[in-house]
Amino acid sequence: MELVKKNALNVIGTELLPCNHNPKTGFFRDGSCNTCKEDVGSHTVCVVMTTRFLEYSRFKGNDLSTPRPEFGFPGLQEGDQWCLCAARWLEAHNEGMAPKIKLLSTHEKALEIVPLEKLKASAIDLN
Numbered sequence: 001m002e003l004v005k006k007n008a009l010n011v012i013g014t015e016l017l018p019c020n021h022n023p024k025t026g027f028f029r030d031g032s033c034n035t036c037k038e039d040v041g042s043h044t045v046c047v048v049m050t051t052r053f054l055e056y057s058r059f060k061g062n063d064l065s066t067p068r069p070e071f072g073f074p075g076l077q078e079g080d081q082w083c084l085c086a087a088r089w090l091e092a093h094n095e096g097m098a099p100k101i102k103l104l105s106t107h108e109k110a111l112e113i114v115p116l117e118k119l120k121a122s123a124i125d126l127n
Contacts, residue, residue: 008034009108011119012126019046019105020081023074033083033107041085042113046105047098048124049080056097062088081105086113093118100124 008016021031025046027039033046047053054065054076064082067075076082081102090113092098103123110119120126 008032010104011106011108011111011116012103013108014104016107017102017104019083019102023076023080023082025081026083029072033105033110035107035109042087042109043083043085044107044110045084045086045089045114045119046102047082047084047089048100048102049076049078049082050099051078053092053097053099054078056092056095057088060088060091086110090114090118093122098122 010016016032016034018031019025019033024031026032026034027036027043028034033044035042035044049064057064064076067073086109089098089101101119101122102125103119104125106119
């Protein structure tokens with residue numbers, strides 16, 4: 001697996017900051033929205049979960065709130081920060097359901113899927 005961890009940048013071009021350590025998030029479960037070629041879902045957008053988004057995601061077939069201990073997944077709740085797939089965030093954004101994001105913790109690879117203007121409009125850490 002080719003890791004893209006050293007000198008990872010966020011969407012504004014500065015050092016990628018951690019997203020969350022409790023629960024551990026990210027493709028590598030290292031707390032950051034780091035990525036690599038094998039991360040086909042591009043788990044690169046650091047979001048702050050809302051009950052509304054969790055219900056939306058469950059409706060779309062991705063239940064993020066139910067614990068899955070067999071995968072070491074505790075289940076998410078409102079307020080948890082999580083590295084979300086960029087395409088899922090964009091889909092939710094287009095339907096008016098996207099959670100707020102942390103730009104400084106969102107990997108620059110998210111820009112391959114989501115325009116920076118949309119990310120900035122939903123940012124909680126630079127507004």
